[in-house]
Amino acid sequence: xxxxxxxxxxxxxxxxxxxxxxxxxxxxxxxxxxxxxxxxxxxxxxxxxxxxxxxxxxxxxxxxxxxxxxxxxxxxxxxxxxxxxxxxxxxxxxxxxxxxxxxxxxxxxxxxxxxxxxxxxxxxxxxxxxxxxxxxxxxxxxxxxxxxxxxxxxxxxxxxxxxxxxxxxxxxxxxxxxxxxxxxxxxxxxxxxxxxxxxxxxxxxxxxxxxxxxxxxxxxxxxxxxxxxxxxxxxxxxxxxxxxxxxxxxxxxxxxxxxxxxxxxxxxxxxxxxxxxxxxxxxxxxxxxxxxxxx
Amino acid sequence: xxxxxxxxxxxxxxxxxxxxxxxxxxxxxxxxxxxxxxxxxxxxxxxxxxxxxxxxxxxxxxxxxxxxxxxxxxxxxxxxxxxxxxxxxxxxxxxxxxxxxxxxxxxxxxxxxxxxxxxxxxxxxxxxxxxxxxxxxxxxxxxxxxxxxxxxxxxxxxxxxxxxxxxxxxxxxxxxxxxxxxxxxxxxxxxxxxxxxxxxxxxxxxxxxxxxxxxxxxxxxxxxxxxxxxxxxxxxxxxxxxxxxxxxxxxxxxxxxxxxxxxxxxxxxxxxxxxxxxxxxxxxxxxxxxxxxxx
DNA sequence: GCATAAGGATCAGGATATCTTATCAATATA
DNA sequence: TATATTGATAAGATATCCTGATCCTTATGC
Numbered sequence: 001x002x003x004x005x006x007x008x009x010x011x012x013x014x015x016x017x018x019x020x021x022x023x024x025x026x027x028x029x030x031x032x033x034x035x036x037x038x039x040x041x042x043x044x045x046x047x048x049x050x051x052x053x054x055x056x057x058x059x060x061x062x063x064x065x066x067x068x069x070x071x072x073x074x075x076x077x078x079x080x081x082x083x084x085x086x087x088x089x090x091x092x093x094x095x096x097x098x099x100x101x102x103x104x105x106x107x108x109x110x111x112x113x114x115x116x117x118x119x120x121x122x123x124x125x126x127x128x129x130x131x132x133x134x135x136x137x138x139x140x141x142x143x144x145x146x147x148x149x150x151x152x153x154x155x156x157x158x159x160x161x162x163x164x165x166x167x168x169x170x171x172x173x174x175x176x177x178x179x180x181x182x183x184x185x186x187x188x189x190x191x192x193x194x195x196x197x198x199x200x201x202x203x204x205x206x207x208x209x210x211x212x213x214x215x216x217x218x219x220x221x222x223x224x225x226x227x228x229x230x231x232x233x234x235x236x237x238x239x240x241x242x243x244x245x246x247x248x249x250x251x252x253x254x255x256x257x258x259x260x261x262x263x264x265x266x267x268x269x270x271x272x273x274x275x276x277x278x279x280x281x282x283x284x285x286x287x288x289x290x291x292x293x294x295x
Numbered sequence: 296x297x298x299x300x301x302x303x304x305x306x307x308x309x310x311x312x313x314x315x316x317x318x319x320x321x322x323x324x325x326x327x328x329x330x331x332x333x334x335x336x337x338x339x340x341x342x343x344x345x346x347x348x349x350x351x352x353x354x355x356x357x358x359x360x361x362x363x364x365x366x367x368x369x370x371x372x373x374x375x376x377x378x379x380x381x382x383x384x385x386x387x388x389x390x391x392x393x394x395x396x397x398x399x400x401x402x403x404x405x406x407x408x409x410x411x412x413x414x415x416x417x418x419x420x421x422x423x424x425x426x427x428x429x430x431x432x433x434x435x436x437x438x439x440x441x442x443x444x445x446x447x448x449x450x451x452x453x454x455x456x457x458x459x460x461x462x463x464x465x466x467x468x469x470x471x472x473x474x475x476x477x478x479x480x481x482x483x484x485x486x487x488x489x490x491x492x493x494x495x496x497x498x499x500x501x502x503x504x505x506x507x508x509x510x511x512x513x514x515x516x517x518x519x520x521x522x523x524x525x526x527x528x529x530x531x532x533x534x535x536x537x538x539x540x541x542x543x544x545x546x547x548x549x550x551x552x553x554x555x556x557x558x559x560x561x562x563x564x565x566x567x568x569x570x571x572x573x574x575x576x577x578x579x580x581x582x583x584x585x586x587x588x589x590x
Numbered sequence: 591g592c593a594t595a596a597g598g599a600t601c602a603g604g605a606t607a608t609c610t611t612a613t614c615a616a617t618a619t620a
Numbered sequence: 621t622a623t624a625t626t627g628a629t630a631a632g633a634t635a636t637c638c639t640g641a642t643c644c645t646t647a648t649g650c
Contacts, residue, residue, distance in 0.1 A: 002371060004299050005608095019627060032609050034627065044378035047573035050435070051627065053617045057435040059573060060388035060419075061381045068374040072367055076297060079363040083339035086356045093355040124355075140345075140352040278342035278354060300637095314598060327638050329599065346598065348646045593650085600643070607636070614629070620622085 004076065006040035007069040009033050013049060014058050014066040090282045091120030097133040097145040098125065101201040101225060102269065105244045106146070109293040117289060129198045137272065144283050146290070148200045149270040157280065158272045159287050162294045165243045165266040166208065168258040169250075171235045181261035191237030193228045196221035201267070205240040208265045229255060242267060244294070269294075299371065301335035302364040304328050308344060309353050309361040385577050386415030392428040392440040393420065396496040396520060397564065400539045401441070404588040412584060424493045432567065439578050441585070443495045444565035452575065453567045454582050457589045460538045460561040461503065463553040464545075466530045476556035486532030488523045491516035496562070500535040503560045524550060537562060539589070564589075 012022035013033070023033040041048050048062035058066065086092030098107065107125070114121055126133075126142060134151055136142040149158055168182050187209060195202045222228045226249060228239045233254040241249070246257060271287045273280065307317035308328070318328040336343050343357035353361065381387030393402065402420070409416055421428070421437060429446055431437040444453055463477050487504060490497045517523045521544060523534045528549040536544070541552060566582045568575065 002299065002375060004297065020625090028608090029610055030627075031611085031629075034629090035608080038628090044375065045382040046378045050569075050571055050573055052569075052571045054626070056627085060390060060438065061378070064377065064381075064388070065374060068370065068377065072370050072374070075363065075367050075370070079360060079367070080297060080339065082359065082363065083341045083356070086359075087340040093359070095355060143355065274345075274347075276345055276347045278345055315596090323637090324639055325598075326600075326640085330637080333599090349597075351598085591650100593648100595648080596646085598644090601641085603639090605636100605638075607634100609634070610632090612630085614627105616627090617625085619624075 002040070002043050004073075006036050006043070007073060009036045010040055010048060010062075011066055011069055011073065013037060013056070014062065017056055017058070019056070085120060088120055090114075090118040090285050091122075093122050093124060094279070094282065094286070095124040095126065095141070095143045097136060097142045097147075098127050099130055099133065099147045099200060100127055101195070101199060101242060102146060102148075102244070103127045105242075105248050106290070106294065108248075110290060113289055113293050114286075118285075130200045131198065134272070137274065140274075143277065143279065144271060144273040144286065146269065146271055148204065148267045149272075150268075151270075151272050155275055156272050157275045157283075158270050159284070160268050160270045161287060161290045162269055163266045164269050165264045166205070166260065167241045167243055167246060168238060168260065169229060169232050169241045169255050170238045170258060171232060172254050172256045173235060174256065182258050187238070193231050193237045193239040194221065195225065195228065196223055201225075201240075201242065204267050208240070225249060240265075244269075297335070297338050299368070301331050301338070302368060304331045305335055305343060305357075306361055306364055306368065308332060308351070309357065312351055312353075314351070380415060383415060385409075385413040385580050386417075388417050388419060389574070389577065389581070390419040390421065390436070390438045392431060392437045392442075393422050394425055394428065394442045394495060395422055396490070396494060396537060397441060397443075397539070398422045400537075400543050401564075401585070401589065403543075405585060408584055408588050409581075413580075425495045426493065429567070432569065435569075438572065438574070439566060439568040439581065441564065441566055443499065443562045444567075445563075446565075446567050450570055451567050452570045452572075452578075453565050454579070455563050455565045456582060456585045457564055458561045459564050460559045461500070461535045461555065462538055462541060463533060463555065464524060464527050464536045464550050465533045465553060466527060467549050467551045468530060469551070477553050488526050488532045488534040489516065490520065490523065491518055496520075496535075496537065499562050503535070520544060535560075539564075 009022065009026055009028075012025045013019060016022040016025065019034055019037075020030050023030040026033065037049060044065070046061055046065070047059055048065055050057040050059055103125075111123070114123065126136070130147045130151075133142065133145045133147055134153065134156070137145050138153065138155065146161075148164075149160060151158055168187070192205070192209060194205060222231070225241070225245055229241070229249050229252065231237065232239050233252050241257065250257060271283060271290065273283045277283070304317065304321055304323075307320045308314060311317040311320065314329055314332075315325050318325040321328065332344060339360070341356055341360070342354055343360055345352040345354055398420075406418070409418065421431070425442045425446075428437060428440045428442055429448065429451070432440050433448065433450065441456075443459075444455060446453055487500070489500060517526070520536070520540055524536070524544050524547065526532065527534050528547050536552065545552060566578060566585065568578045572578070
């Protein structure tokens with residue numbers, strides 16, 4: 001069996017042209033080195049060093065082997081360097097999944113902070129619906145997921161990050177006093193605009209509004225919050241907007257945001273990972289970082 | 296210390312996603328494999344495999360390490376393949392030095408025969424004067440030399456290949472009977488044209504002609520046999536030509552070749568290598584091949 | 591709930607492999 | 621001819637690695 005050690009010893013010989021000095025370099029006795037070289041030659045069925053009473057000489061094949069060995073040892077070193085790099089806390093690759101109603105609003109805050117604090121971290125991002133994220137997390141295609149809690153899978157760990165209050169977005173043409181706190185009755189009879197099936201925000205809105213009272217045409221099914229808001233601005237109806245989206249989305253003065261009366265409805269955003277994941281520590285740190293950027 | 300074994304075992308795990316099966320593939324017991332994986336992880340300071348009661352999963356870093364390990368093992372295999380290739384008789388690299396008065400005439404015959412008989416052999420050729428060749432041979436920059444014997448260095452082995460008779464090249468305008476065998480007296484008073492200093496052919500010619508009698512302007516000093524022959528053709532004098540050059544050089548009917556009377560003068564061409572060289576066998580085979588192409 | 595199965599971790603003991611020290615053999619140098 | 625240099629060899633100590641038995645945890649079946 002060819003070994004790493006043999007190559008290392010041989011390279012020392014090739015550099016020093018001297019068994020004794022080579023042995024010193026690799027910190028073993030000269031016989032130990034001689035034996036490894038002998039084993040290597042036997043292994044390869046090839047004479048690598050021409051021994052010559054007073055001096056030695058590397059054969060042409062030996063030089064070729066040395067070139068290849070050098071390449072191999074260099075890659076070995078690269079591998080170790082990579083590992084060392086990846087081993088430092090919050091470094092290496094983390095595959096993060098985020099739900100669509102969160103990604104565009106939280107990532108622009110999170111990524112710069114992460115890069116600054118953990119320059120060795122490489123985030124692979126994926127944005128899709130909660131069900132897929134959880135499935136991929138359990139399957140091992142993702143490492144950690146940012147979504148609305150609860151997920152409540154026994155094999156998954158979940159920690160809360162922040163409470164994201166819901167706001168009501170209405171057309172500014174409605175001339176409603178912005179200081180008024182919306183109550184359950186105020187949604188009665190409104191045309192409630194929603195994201196398409198599968199979005200947790202849709203389900204949360206429906207269950208919240210279901211508690212308030214039945215609404216009419218809830219079957220809009222937009223593919224993004226931006227789309228829904230364009231419809232609100234155009235006067236097609238109202239929608240429920242997570243507060244975290246407000247800064248980014250409401251540059252449009254045709255929309256007015258209204259706060260609900262206490263207890264304000266909200267979603268709880270949290271970080272989720274496999275309990276068995278070896279980097280739980282890192283995900284806790286990631287959670288702290290997230291809390292910082294969301295206040 | 297990182298070892299190849301660890302990488303091999305880890306790759307098996309990475310492929311099988313199962314310690315038991317991986318152990319079977321690499322022909323060790325499962326605990327042995329587990330321990331190597333553990334050592335590898337400790338060595339790298341990195342968790343490569345996420346153990347999970349019922350199944351295992353390779354971490355993202357593990358996948359990266361696996362990719363690198365794969366590359367390393369592949370190059371290792373290449374190295375072994377190269378060695379195996381180079382180990383077969385007369386294969387691999389041989390650095391051959393040849394003197395200038397031989398190279399252009401013998402190599403066109405030798406190389407095709409070698410390629411046919413030993414397709415795995417790679418000849419690195421060098422053409423220069425005997426003194427340099429011997430020096431480089433002793434220094435290890437060359438493996439084997441084709442030159443005129445004797446060299447008589449105690450550390451060098453020399454075997455004769457063939458006897459290369461000298462012919463006399465004269466201008467055809469001299470109208471000499473080609474069947475006449477030249478004797479010592481016939482060179483008397485001729486303008487003897489020679490190669491420049493350092494060529495063994497020059498020394499051999501001079502010592503031979505010195506034995507016959509002194510000549511006039513021997514100080515021509517051409518850089519190649521072709522040049523000397525052009526001068527002969529132009530009527531500037533005569534020269535002594537090794538028989539092996541005759542076929543190639545004499546397409547010129549302005550030159551007539553004359554054979555010397557017995558005992559014909561000649562040079563002995565031989566193959567020379569270091570006695571300590573590990574490929575003496577190969578050089579013997581090379582010598583046989585050379586004898587075949589020179590009859 | 592309990593028993594069973596699956597799968598990896600751990601442990602003890604023995605087999606291998608590797609190292610060190612001392613010594614040898616060959617050759618160059620004074 | 622004596623001495624120094626240099627790689628090879630031998631013997632014993634040490635470290636490493638493997639095997640087989642067993643343990644621990646978790647999922648599955650009754």
